Amino acid sequence: MTGAVAFAESTTEQPPTGPRYVQRVELALAMSDQKPLASLGLNPDPLQQLAAAMASVRTEEGEHATVVLDLVPVRERHLARRRRRLIARSKRRGPSAFGERLTGGAGGGGVAGAFTAAWSGGKTSSGRSERLPRMTDLRDGVGKFEQSADAVFTVQLLLRTEARHPQAALAHMNQLLAAFSVTTGANYLKPRRPRTPWRKAQFDRRFFTGEFAPCKRQWLTVPELAGFLKPPTVKCQASSVLRSGGLVPPAPSGLPVYTGQRDLVPLGAVTYADGRERIGAARVQDLLFALLLGKSGHGKTEAALVQCIALAHSGYGTWFLDPHSEGWMRAKPYLAHPHIAPRVWEINLAHSEPDQLVTSWNPLSMEGRSQAAVKDIVRSVTEGIAAAQDWGDNAPRARTILARSAQALALLNHQAVTAGKPDAQCTLFQLRSWLTDDEWREQLLPQLPQRVRDYWEKTFPKLAKDAVPTVTYAIDRLDTSPALQAFFGSPRSAYDVRTAMDTSRIVFVCPSGSESDAIVSCLLIHDLHRAGLSRQDTPRDERATFWAWGDELTALDSSSKGFLAAIAEQLRKYEVRFIGMTQMALRLSAITRQALLQNQSLLSTCAADYDEAAFVARRWNGQVTPEAITELPKYHYLMSISLNGRPTKPFRVRGLPVEEIFARYDNPDGVPELDAAIDTNLRRRPIAEILTDLEDLDSVVLAHHAGTSPRTPSGDPTTRID
Numbered sequence: 001m002t003g004a005v006a007f008a009e010s011t012t013e014q015p016p017t018g019p020r021y022v023q024r025v026e027l028a029l030a031m032s033d034q035k036p037l038a039s040l041g042l043n044p045d046p047l048q049q050l051a052a053a054m055a056s057v058r059t060e061e062g063e064h065a066t067v068v069l070d071l072v073p074v075r076e077r078h079l080a081r082r083r084r085r086l087i088a089r090s091k092r093r094g095p096s097a098f099g100e101r102l103t104g105g106a107g108g109g110g111v112a113g114a115f116t117a118a119w120s121g122g123k124t125s126s127g128r129s130e131r132l133p134r135m136t137d138l139r140d141g142v143g144k145f146e147q148s149a150d151a152v153f154t155v156q157l158l159l160r161t162e163a164r165h166p167q168a169a170l171a172h173m174n175q176l177l178a179a180f181s182v183t184t185g186a187n188y189l190k191p192r193r194p195r196t197p198w199r200k201a202q203f204d205r206r207f208f209t210g211e212f213a214p215c216k217r218q219w220l221t222v223p224e225l226a227g228f229l230k231p232p233t234v235k236c237q238a239s240s241v242l243r244s245g246g247l248v249p250p251a252p253s254g255l256p257v258y259t260g261q262r263d264l265v266p267l268g269a270v271t272y273a274d275g276r277e278r279i280g281a282a283r284v285q286d287l288l289f290a291l292l293l294g295k296s297g298h299g300k301t302e303a304a305l306v307q308c309i310a311l312a313h314s315g316y317g318t319w320f321l322d323p324h325s326e327g328w329m330r331a332k333p334y335l336a337h338p339h340i341a342p343r344v345w346e347i348n349l350a351h352s353e354p355d356q357l358v359t360s361w362n363p364l365s366m367e368g369r370s371q372a373a374v375k376d377i378v379r380s381v382t383e384g385i386a387a388a389q390d391w392g393d394n395a396p397r398a399r400t401i402l403a404r405s406a407q408a409l410a411l412l413n414h415q416a417v418t419a420g421k422p423d424a425q426c427t428l429f430q431l432r433s434w435l436t437d438d439e440w441r442e443q444l445l446p447q448l449p450q451r452v453r454d455y456w457e458k459t460f461p462k463l464a465k466d467a468v469p470t471v472t473y474a475i476d477r478l479d480t481s482p483a484l485q486a487f488f489g490s491p492r493s494a495y496d497v498r499t500a501m502d503t504s505r506i507v508f509v510c511p512s513g514s515e516s517d518a519i520v521s522c523l524l525i526h527d528l529h530r531a532g533l534s535r536q537d538t539p540r541d542e543r544a545t546f547w548a549w550g551d552e553l554t555a556l557d558s559s560s561k562g563f564l565a566a567i568a569e570q571l572r573k574y575e576v577r578f579i580g581m582t583q584m585a586l587r588l589s590a591i592t593r594q595a596l597l598q599n600q601s602l603l604s605t606c607a608a609d610y611d612e613a614a615f616v617a618r619r620w621n622g623q624v625t626p627e628a629i630t631e632l633p634k635y636h637y638l639m640s641i642s643l644n645g646r647p648t649k650p651f652r653v654r655g656l657p658v659e660e661i662f663a664r665y666d667n668p669d670g671v672p673e674l675d676a677a678i679d680t681n682l683r684r685r686p687i688a689e690i691l692t693d694l695e696d697l698d699s700v701v702l703a704h705h706a707g708t709s710p711r712t713p714s715g716d717p718t719t720r721i722d
Contacts (some may be wrong), residue, residue, distance in 0.1 A: 020062075021166040023173040024203045027157040027180060029218040030190035034086055034143030037220065038185030040227030043235050046182055047228065051238030053175035063163045065172045069228065070156040070212050074219055079145060079152055082219075086142045143186075150222040156214040157189070158207050183224070234627075246628030248638060249649035256281045262314040265307050266661065267639060268653040279661065280653065282602060284545070286642040288572050290579040291596050293616060294606030299635040299655040300581045301327050303604070304549045307579070309334050309662055311547050312343075317504035319497065319548040321524060323517060323555065325350055325510035334662050335506060336670030341677035345507040347495055349520065352482040354688035357679055360490030362427050363523055364406065366414040367492065373534070374414065378406045380530040381428070383563060384523035385474045387556075397463060398470040404455055405431050405471070411448055416704055424704035425491035426697075432475040433698050435468050440698060443706040477516045484516055486687040489694035494682045497524075498531040501546040501576070502538070518555060525556050528576075529563050535574040543575040553582035557592045565595035572599070584612055601642035604653070607632040620650045 029037075040046040050067070057065045145152065159176050163169040180189055192215055194200045206213055232241045251270045258266040258281035265287050270280030292300045305327050308318050312335060322328050325348060335344055347359060363381050366373070382403040386392075391399060409426040416424040426434075434441050445453050478484045500507050509524060511517040528548060535543055550556055550564075557564050567578050579602075585593055597603070597619060605616045613629035616638075624638060632638065635655035640648050659666065678684070 019164065021163055021169045023159075023161045023169045024194055024200060024207075025159040025173060025177065025191045026194075026203065026215055027159065027189040028192055028214065028216050029187055031187045032143075033187075033217060033219045034145055035187040036144040036185055037183040037187050037189070037224040039223040040182065042233050045233045045235040047230075047232045047241075048236045048238060049179035049182065050176070050228070051232060051236055051241050053172065053179050055238050055240035056175065057161075057172060061164065063161075063168060063172065065161045065176065066159070066207075067176065068156075068158045068160075068207060069225075070158075070210065070214075071153040071225070072212055074152040074154055079219075083142055083145050086145065144221050144224075145219070152219050152221055153225065154212075154214065155218050155220045155225070156206070156212055158203065160203075160207055183227075246625050246631065248624050248628055248652050251280060251651040252643055252648045254643060255648075255651075256283060258310075260310075260313075266310050266656075267641070268303065268306075268637065268655045270651065270653055277654070279656065282641045282643070286601055286645065288577055288601045288642075289568050289596065289599050290602035290604070291585070291600045292579065292581040292604045293585050293612065294583065294604075294608050294632075294637070296583055297634075298606035298632075299637070300604075300606065301551060302330075302635070302657060303637070303655055304551070304579060304581060305331050305658055306656060306661055308547070308549060309658065309665070312340060312506045313337075313665065315504060317343075317501055317506070317544060317546040319500060319507045319528065319546065320509070321521060321548075321550045321556075322508055322510050323521065323552050327551070328508040328510050330658055331508070332671055332674065333668040334658060334665040336667045336674040337665070338673075340506065341670075341674050342681065343504060343506050344674060344678055345495065345500065345505050345682055346510075346678045347487070347508070347682075348510045349481075349483045349487055350510060352687065354482075354686065356483075356687050357684035358483065358486045358687055358690070359494040359682035359684050360487055360492070360690060361495040362425060362488070362491055362493045363527060364409050364413055364427060364430075365422075365425055365491070365493045366410060366417045367422050367425075368496075369414075371411075371414050374407060374410045376530045376534065377410045378403055380526045381406045381523070384526035385519060387526070387563070388519040388522040389470075389474055395470060397467040401435070401460070401463065401467055402431070402471045404452075404460075405434050408444075408448055408452055408456070409434060411452065412444060412701070412705060415447060416701075419704070421704050423491050424701050426701055427491060427694070428478065428488045429475060429485075429694065430698065430701065432472045432479075435472055437698075440702060443702060447705045474519055478519060481516060482687055482691065484520070485694060486685075486690040487520075489697075490685075490690050491697065494684070496531075497528055498534055501531060501535065502544060504544050504546075521556055525550065525567075526563050529567050529571070532567070532571040532574045532576040535576075540575075545575045545577065547577045547579070549579045549581070551581045553580045553592075554584065554587045557588050564592045568595040568599045584609075586612060586615060601647075602639065604637045604639040605629055605632075606637050606655075607634070624650050 029035075054065060057063045159173060161169045161172040161176070163172065177191055183189055194203045202213075205211055232238075251272060253273060255270060255272070256264055257272075258264050258279040261281075263284045264281035265284060267280045267282060269277050271277050292303060294300055301322075304320070308320050309331055312318050320327065320331075328346065328348070335341075345359075347361075349358075351358070363384075364377060366377070369377070382399060385402060386395070386399055389395075409430055413425040416422060434444075441456065445456055478488055495507075497507070499505070511520045532546075553564065564580070567576070571578065580596060582588065585597075588596070603616070603619060605613070608616065608629055610626055610630055613626035616629060617624055617626045620640060629638060635657075637653045637655060638650045639653045640650045642648075
C-alpha cells in the first residue's frame, strides 16, 4: 500500500497562462542501499534549506515547487531475507582490512565453508587453518540493516518545479537539490531526470496519482528519513514556515458547548476531543471575575462584546465601559429588539450639539437614599476625582477639602430631597461655587450641622489658598465640554447604576474621547463599587446577577489604589461580576494586579510582548511557553477558566466576531426604534436646555436653602425673602 506524503509545496493555484516550463527529478541512492545516508540532527534543522527554497517560489507569478515523498514499509521477512543475502555476500568475500582481503583459498569461502570452519575450530576441509570472518566485516556487509535497525521503508522521492520561464524552473529545482545535499554520508542521493516524453509522462503519472514505482530499489531507515518527516523546529527560521504556536494543552473534556443557553457565557471557537470546532462556554456560576490581556486590535473588546450581547439576550443586567464608543456602535444592531429595548441605556458623551439629547448623572444626588449614604457618596466622589487627578498621597489637603465640600453639598441635597425639592440639589459644578464664592457658601452654612460648620468656619480659612485651585482644577476641566456639562450639570439623575443592577438594565457608557475621560471613567467605576456595596440591603437570593466590563483598565487604575481591587475582592458577594481588559497587566498597580489575578475565574490572553507573555505563562505554571503566546495569530487566545469549581489548563480559543455568532440577532432596521426607546428610558433632554438650567442652579440652591429669590436671567442680585 502506497503512502504519499506531500512534504512541502506552493499553496496558491492559478490557471496557467502562456507557456509553462517544468523541471522533473527523481532522487535515488547512488550506491547500494545498505550504505546509509547521513543521520540528520536537529541543529541545524535539515528543513531550513528546504523551507528557504520554498520561500523563494512566487506563487502569485504562477510558480510551483513540490516535493513528494512516498513511503511503503518493508515487511520483516523481506528485511530478514535481504539481511541474510548481505551476510552471505560478506562471507564470500572473506576477512578483510582496509579494503584488502586477509585470507583465501579453495573451500574457504561461502556459507558452508564458514560453518565448517566454525565447527572444526577454524580448520577447513583441506586441513588448513584459516581465520573466521571478523564481526566488523559482517557488520560492514549488512550496513544499516543490522538487527538493531529501526523500521525500514521503500522510498520514492520526486521533485517537480514549474514556472513561466525555463531558468526560473531550473533555479527552483537547483535549490531543492541543494537542500537534499545535506543527506550525503556513506551514500548520497543522485538526481535522475526523465529525458524522453514517455519517461516524463510516467513521472507525472506517479507524481499526480501516487503510483509507487521507484526507478530502483532503495530502502531507507528512520534515522535517514526523520529529519524531513518531522515538523520544523525552532532552529528553522524560514519565513515560509507556518508556526503552530507551541505546545498547548487540549480543551478540557467537560467544556460546555454554547448554543444560546442562559446559564452559559460564550468564549469562542474551541476544538474538542473529536476534532470538531464548536463554541466553547463557561458556566455563569463559575465565572466571577475575568481578566483579558494582549495587544491592541487582537480581539479583546470583540470577545467582551460577544459575552455582553449573549448575557443581555439571556436577561442579565450588563454594564459596559467603552472608552472609544466603537463597541457600542457594533453592539447596537444586535440589541435592537422589542424585548430588549426597554432595558437599554446609552450614555454617549461624544456629542455636544445644542439639540443633542443626552441623559444626566449627579454623583451627589440623594434621591432614594438615606442620610447614612452620605459617607458613601463622599468617598465615591472624592476617590474618583483623586484617582483621575493622580493625587495619591501627595495632596492630603486637596483630598480633605474635596471630601469636606462633597459632604456639605450631599447634606444640603438630602435636605432638598426631604423637602420635596430635588431640582434644588447641588451638582459637581457647585463644588467650585462652594470653594470660590465665599458669600454663597456663608449663606448656606447655617443649614448644616454644627460639626460640619466648624470645619468651614475655623479650619478652612487657615489652609493655604493654593490648595483650592488643585480641587477646582478637575471641575474646570469638566466645564470645557458641553457634553460633560450636560451629563454632570443636572440636579436630578436619570442614570443610576444601582437601579440598573436591580432591574437588569443594559448599560453602555462611552466617554467623550477628551482629556476629561479619566475623570468620567474614575467617577463611574467608583460609583459602581459604591452601588455594589449598597446591595447589602437586599437579601442574597433577591440580588439579580449584574455583569460589568471595563476596557482600558490602566486608564482606570490610577494612583488612587484599591477600588478595582476592592471590586474583585468584595462585589462577588453582592452578585456583581467584573471583567477587565487591558493591553499590559504589568502596567497595573501591584494591588490591582494581584487582586484581579487572585480572584479571576477566567484568564485570557491574545498575542503579547515577550515580557507580558512570560508573566502570563508563569501564572499557568509553565504549561505554555511565552513563545506560544507571542506567536498567537490575530483573534486567537489562550485561556483558562474555572470549570465545576476547578481551574482548567490553558487551551486554545479562536475568537468569533459578533456578526458570525449572533447573525440571527442583527437588526439594523430596528436601530431608530431603539434610539427612541433609550430617549424614554433615560428621560434624555437637549444639551442646551440642561446648560440653561445649570447657569441658574447656584441661585436656585441658595433660594431654597437660604430663603432668597433666584437670580433673574438678567443677572439681578438675589433678595432676601422674609
